[in-house]
Amino acid sequence: MLVEFAAGTLETAASICVSAHLHFCKQCREDLMSLNEVGAKLMAEATPEPVGEEVFDSVMAAIDGKQPAKEPQDLHSASTRFPFSVSKLISGSATTLTWKRLSASVDIARFKTGQKEFEVALHKICAGGKTPKHDHHGLEYTVVLKGSFSDERAVYREGDFLLRQPGDVHQPMGAQNGECICLSALAAPIKLSNPLGFLMKPWLRTNPM
Amino acid sequence: MLNKKEEIVDKHTEKNSRVAVLNLAGKRSDQWSLLLVSVGENRDRQAFGQLFKHFAPLVKSFAQASRHEGWFPGLSEDLVQEVMIKVWQKAAGYNPEKASATTWIYTVARNCRIDMLRRKSNTQHLPLENEDFWHEPDEETPVSLLRQKRSEDKVQQSLAQLPKEQDEILRKVYLEGKSHAEASSELGLPLGTVKSRVRLALQKMQILVAPELQDELIHD
Numbered sequence: 001m002l003v004e005f006a007a008g009t010l011e012t013a014a015s016i017c018v019s020a021h022l023h024f025c026k027q028c029r030e031d032l033m034s035l036n037e038v039g040a041k042l043m044a045e046a047t048p049e050p051v052g053e054e055v056f057d058s059v060m061a062a063i064d065g066k067q068p069a070k071e072p073q074d075l076h077s078a079s080t081r082f083p084f085s086v087s088k089l090i091s092g093s094a095t096t097l098t099w100k101r102l103s104a105s106v107d108i109a110r111f112k113t114g115q116k117e118f119e120v121a122l123h124k125i126c127a128g129g130k131t132p133k134h135d136h137h138g139l140e141y142t143v144v145l146k147g148s149f150s151d152e153r154a155v156y157r158e159g160d161f162l163l164r165q166p167g168d169v170h171q172p173m174g175a176q177n178g179e180c181i182c183l184s185a186l187a188a189p190i191k192l193s194n195p196l197g198f199l200m201k202p203w204l205r206t207n208p209m
Numbered sequence: 210m211l212n213k214k215e216e217i218v219d220k221h222t223e224k225n226s227r228v229a230v231l232n233l234a235g236k237r238s239d240q241w242s243l244l245l246v247s248v249g250e251n252r253d254r255q256a257f258g259q260l261f262k263h264f265a266p267l268v269k270s271f272a273q274a275s276r277h278e279g280w281f282p283g284l285s286e287d288l289v290q291e292v293m294i295k296v297w298q299k300a301a302g303y304n305p306e307k308a309s310a311t312t313w314i315y316t317v318a319r320n321c322r323i324d325m326l327r328r329k330s331n332t333q334h335l336p337l338e339n340e341d342f343w344h345e346p347d348e349e350t351p352v353s354l355l356r357q358k359r360s361e362d363k364v365q366q367s368l369a370q371l372p373k374e375q376d377e378i379l380r381k382v383y384l385e386g387k388s389h390a391e392a393s394s395e396l397g398l399p400l401g402t403v404k405s406r407v408r409l410a411l412q413k414m415q416i417l418v419a420p421e422l423q424d425e426l427i428h429d
Binding site (some may be wrong): 015019035043048 | 254258261265266267268269270271273274285286289290293294297298307308309311312314315316318319320322323327335336337339341342343344361364365368379380382383384386387388389391407411414416
């Protein structure tokens, strides 16, 4: 997954989760630097393609017309301990980021990321909160941003990166000592077996195209 | 006020001396990294001209290698322009200790290429640029710098010695921009084979240290 991230071929929603994990994981950050070098070396060894003088001229013209980009550092310091990409998602959707009650102990805040295949969201599990037992219809990436939670298999702490496959059933539980916030990217389930499926099917049958 | 100025001067010379140390060690001695530092610190147009001459054709070649859905050859020069403008604008943030100029410019090119594709394909707006995914600062401990240095040398030496099939996969992934899944269907190989070839290549280059100690998932 890191290779695809370094090469830029990883799906956007998954990339957001990887970048959140990087915030916590030094090992992965270091590996990525090496993986970048592989890409750089491949680029550097390729046969150069001639670039005309006019391209240089237009770059110079553009440079003269522009101010140097300022580093968006204020975002980092103003934010919590959240990863940069998550902070930017939060601040980018300040007016629209709203927490909704999903169950007695879980709140969800969905991000607008323009992704059709994945829903990217924050989940907040209250201290000791039990989530309903649930199945996964599509892939789900999760990164623990704050606190910890556990399920039947393990305890997951800040920075942990999880992948749930379709068919995995689990029942996460928030740690007793504080709320837990997770970033998740959930593949949009394409399924006919949803609760309204039985209503859809007869209608589909009567509408042959 | 005076103190502050002194401090800045100190930082400046310190940075220069660190560059010099790296040079003496015979490593980051490449002219490109020095030129890029000069662009960042002095807005050195001549240095930028030299960088352009060397890197613009490589970036164009990288652009033309793209086999992304939605990419067409006409975008190549747009990418060259966008990348070189970014290089000028962001050069001040370049740290020669953390990466060579080539690696740094590769990351700029990769990010720009993805952003161009996202701009073209997404009807809805993603409030992030690809470089935001890479914004997590790295601590500059001597150990990590040393590791960095070593891995750079390894990549240099061992890429050329990879078996053809492993080299082919890396090119598909990095240059053509194919995901592992796309590469697998294109080559008619199971996804597992593609993944293991990538993994073998990286192990041969000794890029992934002690993979058994690491989270299998994210390194998959």
